[in-house]
Amino acid sequence: MKHNRTAICTLATVAGATLVATGLAITPAAAQTLVPCSPAALASAITTANTSGGTLILAPGCIYALPSPLPPVQNTINILGNGATITRAGSAPAFRILKVDASGKLSLAHTTISNGDATGDFGGGIRNDGTLNVVQSVIRNNRADFSGGIGGNTGSTTRVAQSSISGNTAIHNGGGLANDGDMTIAQSSITQNTALEKGGGVANDATLKILQSDIRHNEAPGPTGVGGGVANFGGAGATTTLVQSRVADNTATNAPGGIYNDSGGVALLLSSVHNNHPTNCTGSPTAVPGCLG
Template identity: 80%
Template sequence: MERRRTAIRTLATLAGATLVATGLAVTPAAAQTLVPCSPAALAGAITAANGTGGTLVLAPGCVYALSSPLPAVQNTITILGNGATLTRAALAPAFRILTVNAAGNLRLFHATISKGDATGDFGGGIRNDGSLTVTQSVIRNNQADFSGGIGGNTGSTTRIIQSIISGNSVIHNGGGLANDGDMTIAQSSITQNTAQEKGGGVANDATLKILQSAVSHNAASGPSGVGGGIANFGGAGATTQLTTSLVVDNTATNAPGGIYNDSGSVALLLTHVHNNHPTNCAGSPTAVPGCLG
């Protein structure tokens, strides 16, 4: 727990930036419902909040070991995690932890999402079809075919702030994250995620911004794997912009290991891309300006 808090504090001071500077700070809603340390209580609280909206306050440090999927978020709901963990129970069948429907708006604070399994589908930990903001949280050890940790679907808006995306995996693209909508990642760490094909850390085919964050030690490890750190693809409309960030120590079976760009655009602003293998950006179908090697 202390290691996680230290990592989050370190990321918060990267480049001397603040959440206010990014324009992404979120204030929790005032009305609150206390949720006991019980998966059934959590499911019931989400169902009730889907009718009226509201803020759910989880039991501090509780492990909500789920044996079945939680109700999809269909209204504006804030979850104050208090260091709680939402995880799939050891003997439970495969399912993702959280789903945000197109009409839903979920704001998640200070929680861990783990062991979600959307094999054959999109978004192992969280699937977002609406609006999602994740703040000071950990998304780890989830799996899917696409977007192991968090998946932002077409038309969605996803914001990830001061969070850690780690140890997630996919069969295809986006080990940690995959974006088909509008995604912004600020002051966060994306590390030790794995994809078999494209984007061990992040896969993007829409609009992605990465601010004051580190993408490191991810892998695209399958026979056709490219873009261990980041993969930007899906046509000319796919855009990735990195500002004051790091893309380091990522690997892929085929070049490039750092950032793969196929026909879209990648912009590097005060961003360092180095020590990725077999190359940083060389080998991409479309060059990444300012990236050497």
């Protein structure tokens, strides 16, 4: 009975957290702006929305190839992508695609973010210092020193739902995502990301929840690489909770290849960790309860 009650409570928590994660907040009073298929028009629309907030509706299927960085998000802004891609132009210098300042709240839906480059910094695709909701979007082929795809900085709140995080690279930690704040990932796939040191898929040193998601085929291939799938570190306060999720087929140079827990706590609730190399969790300085091999 104790086990059944725990399972019921866990599933209720999943349902509630998923609703929170997938809720794309649209501000009713905010102006709606149709953004033509032009990088300059997108930059101008963000600048205008930073004054009083707004909803930006991108041109369906457009590729916004940026020659220079977009303005940081400093107010409540919703971007409805309609299948559009926001990417760094091939000839452009290195810069990330989107930045959310501490005062900003960005909701991003149905958009692909690609080819951001924050080498020497944090968050190659998106850096979040405020509040970020990403729904039904693709974050791919971005790079940075830390958090190649999405980086949630100290004090930030990040929600990712029904999205794909793939092909991103970090020189140090968090190939797909890195979290220093409060991050929830729900019903998403984190695949084929690379971090040379810790957390090829995800790196966390604060509060991370992963719900109904797949973390597969990520790697930490550097000389000191550990935790090809997930890395939890940063002190006793770092917590990673996985619910109804799978960590599989990830690799690292050193054990473990699946989940690395340096300190703090990792909880597996109705989740599986298997077929990671060289081990699933064995080799972590702090054990991951319920993880074998």
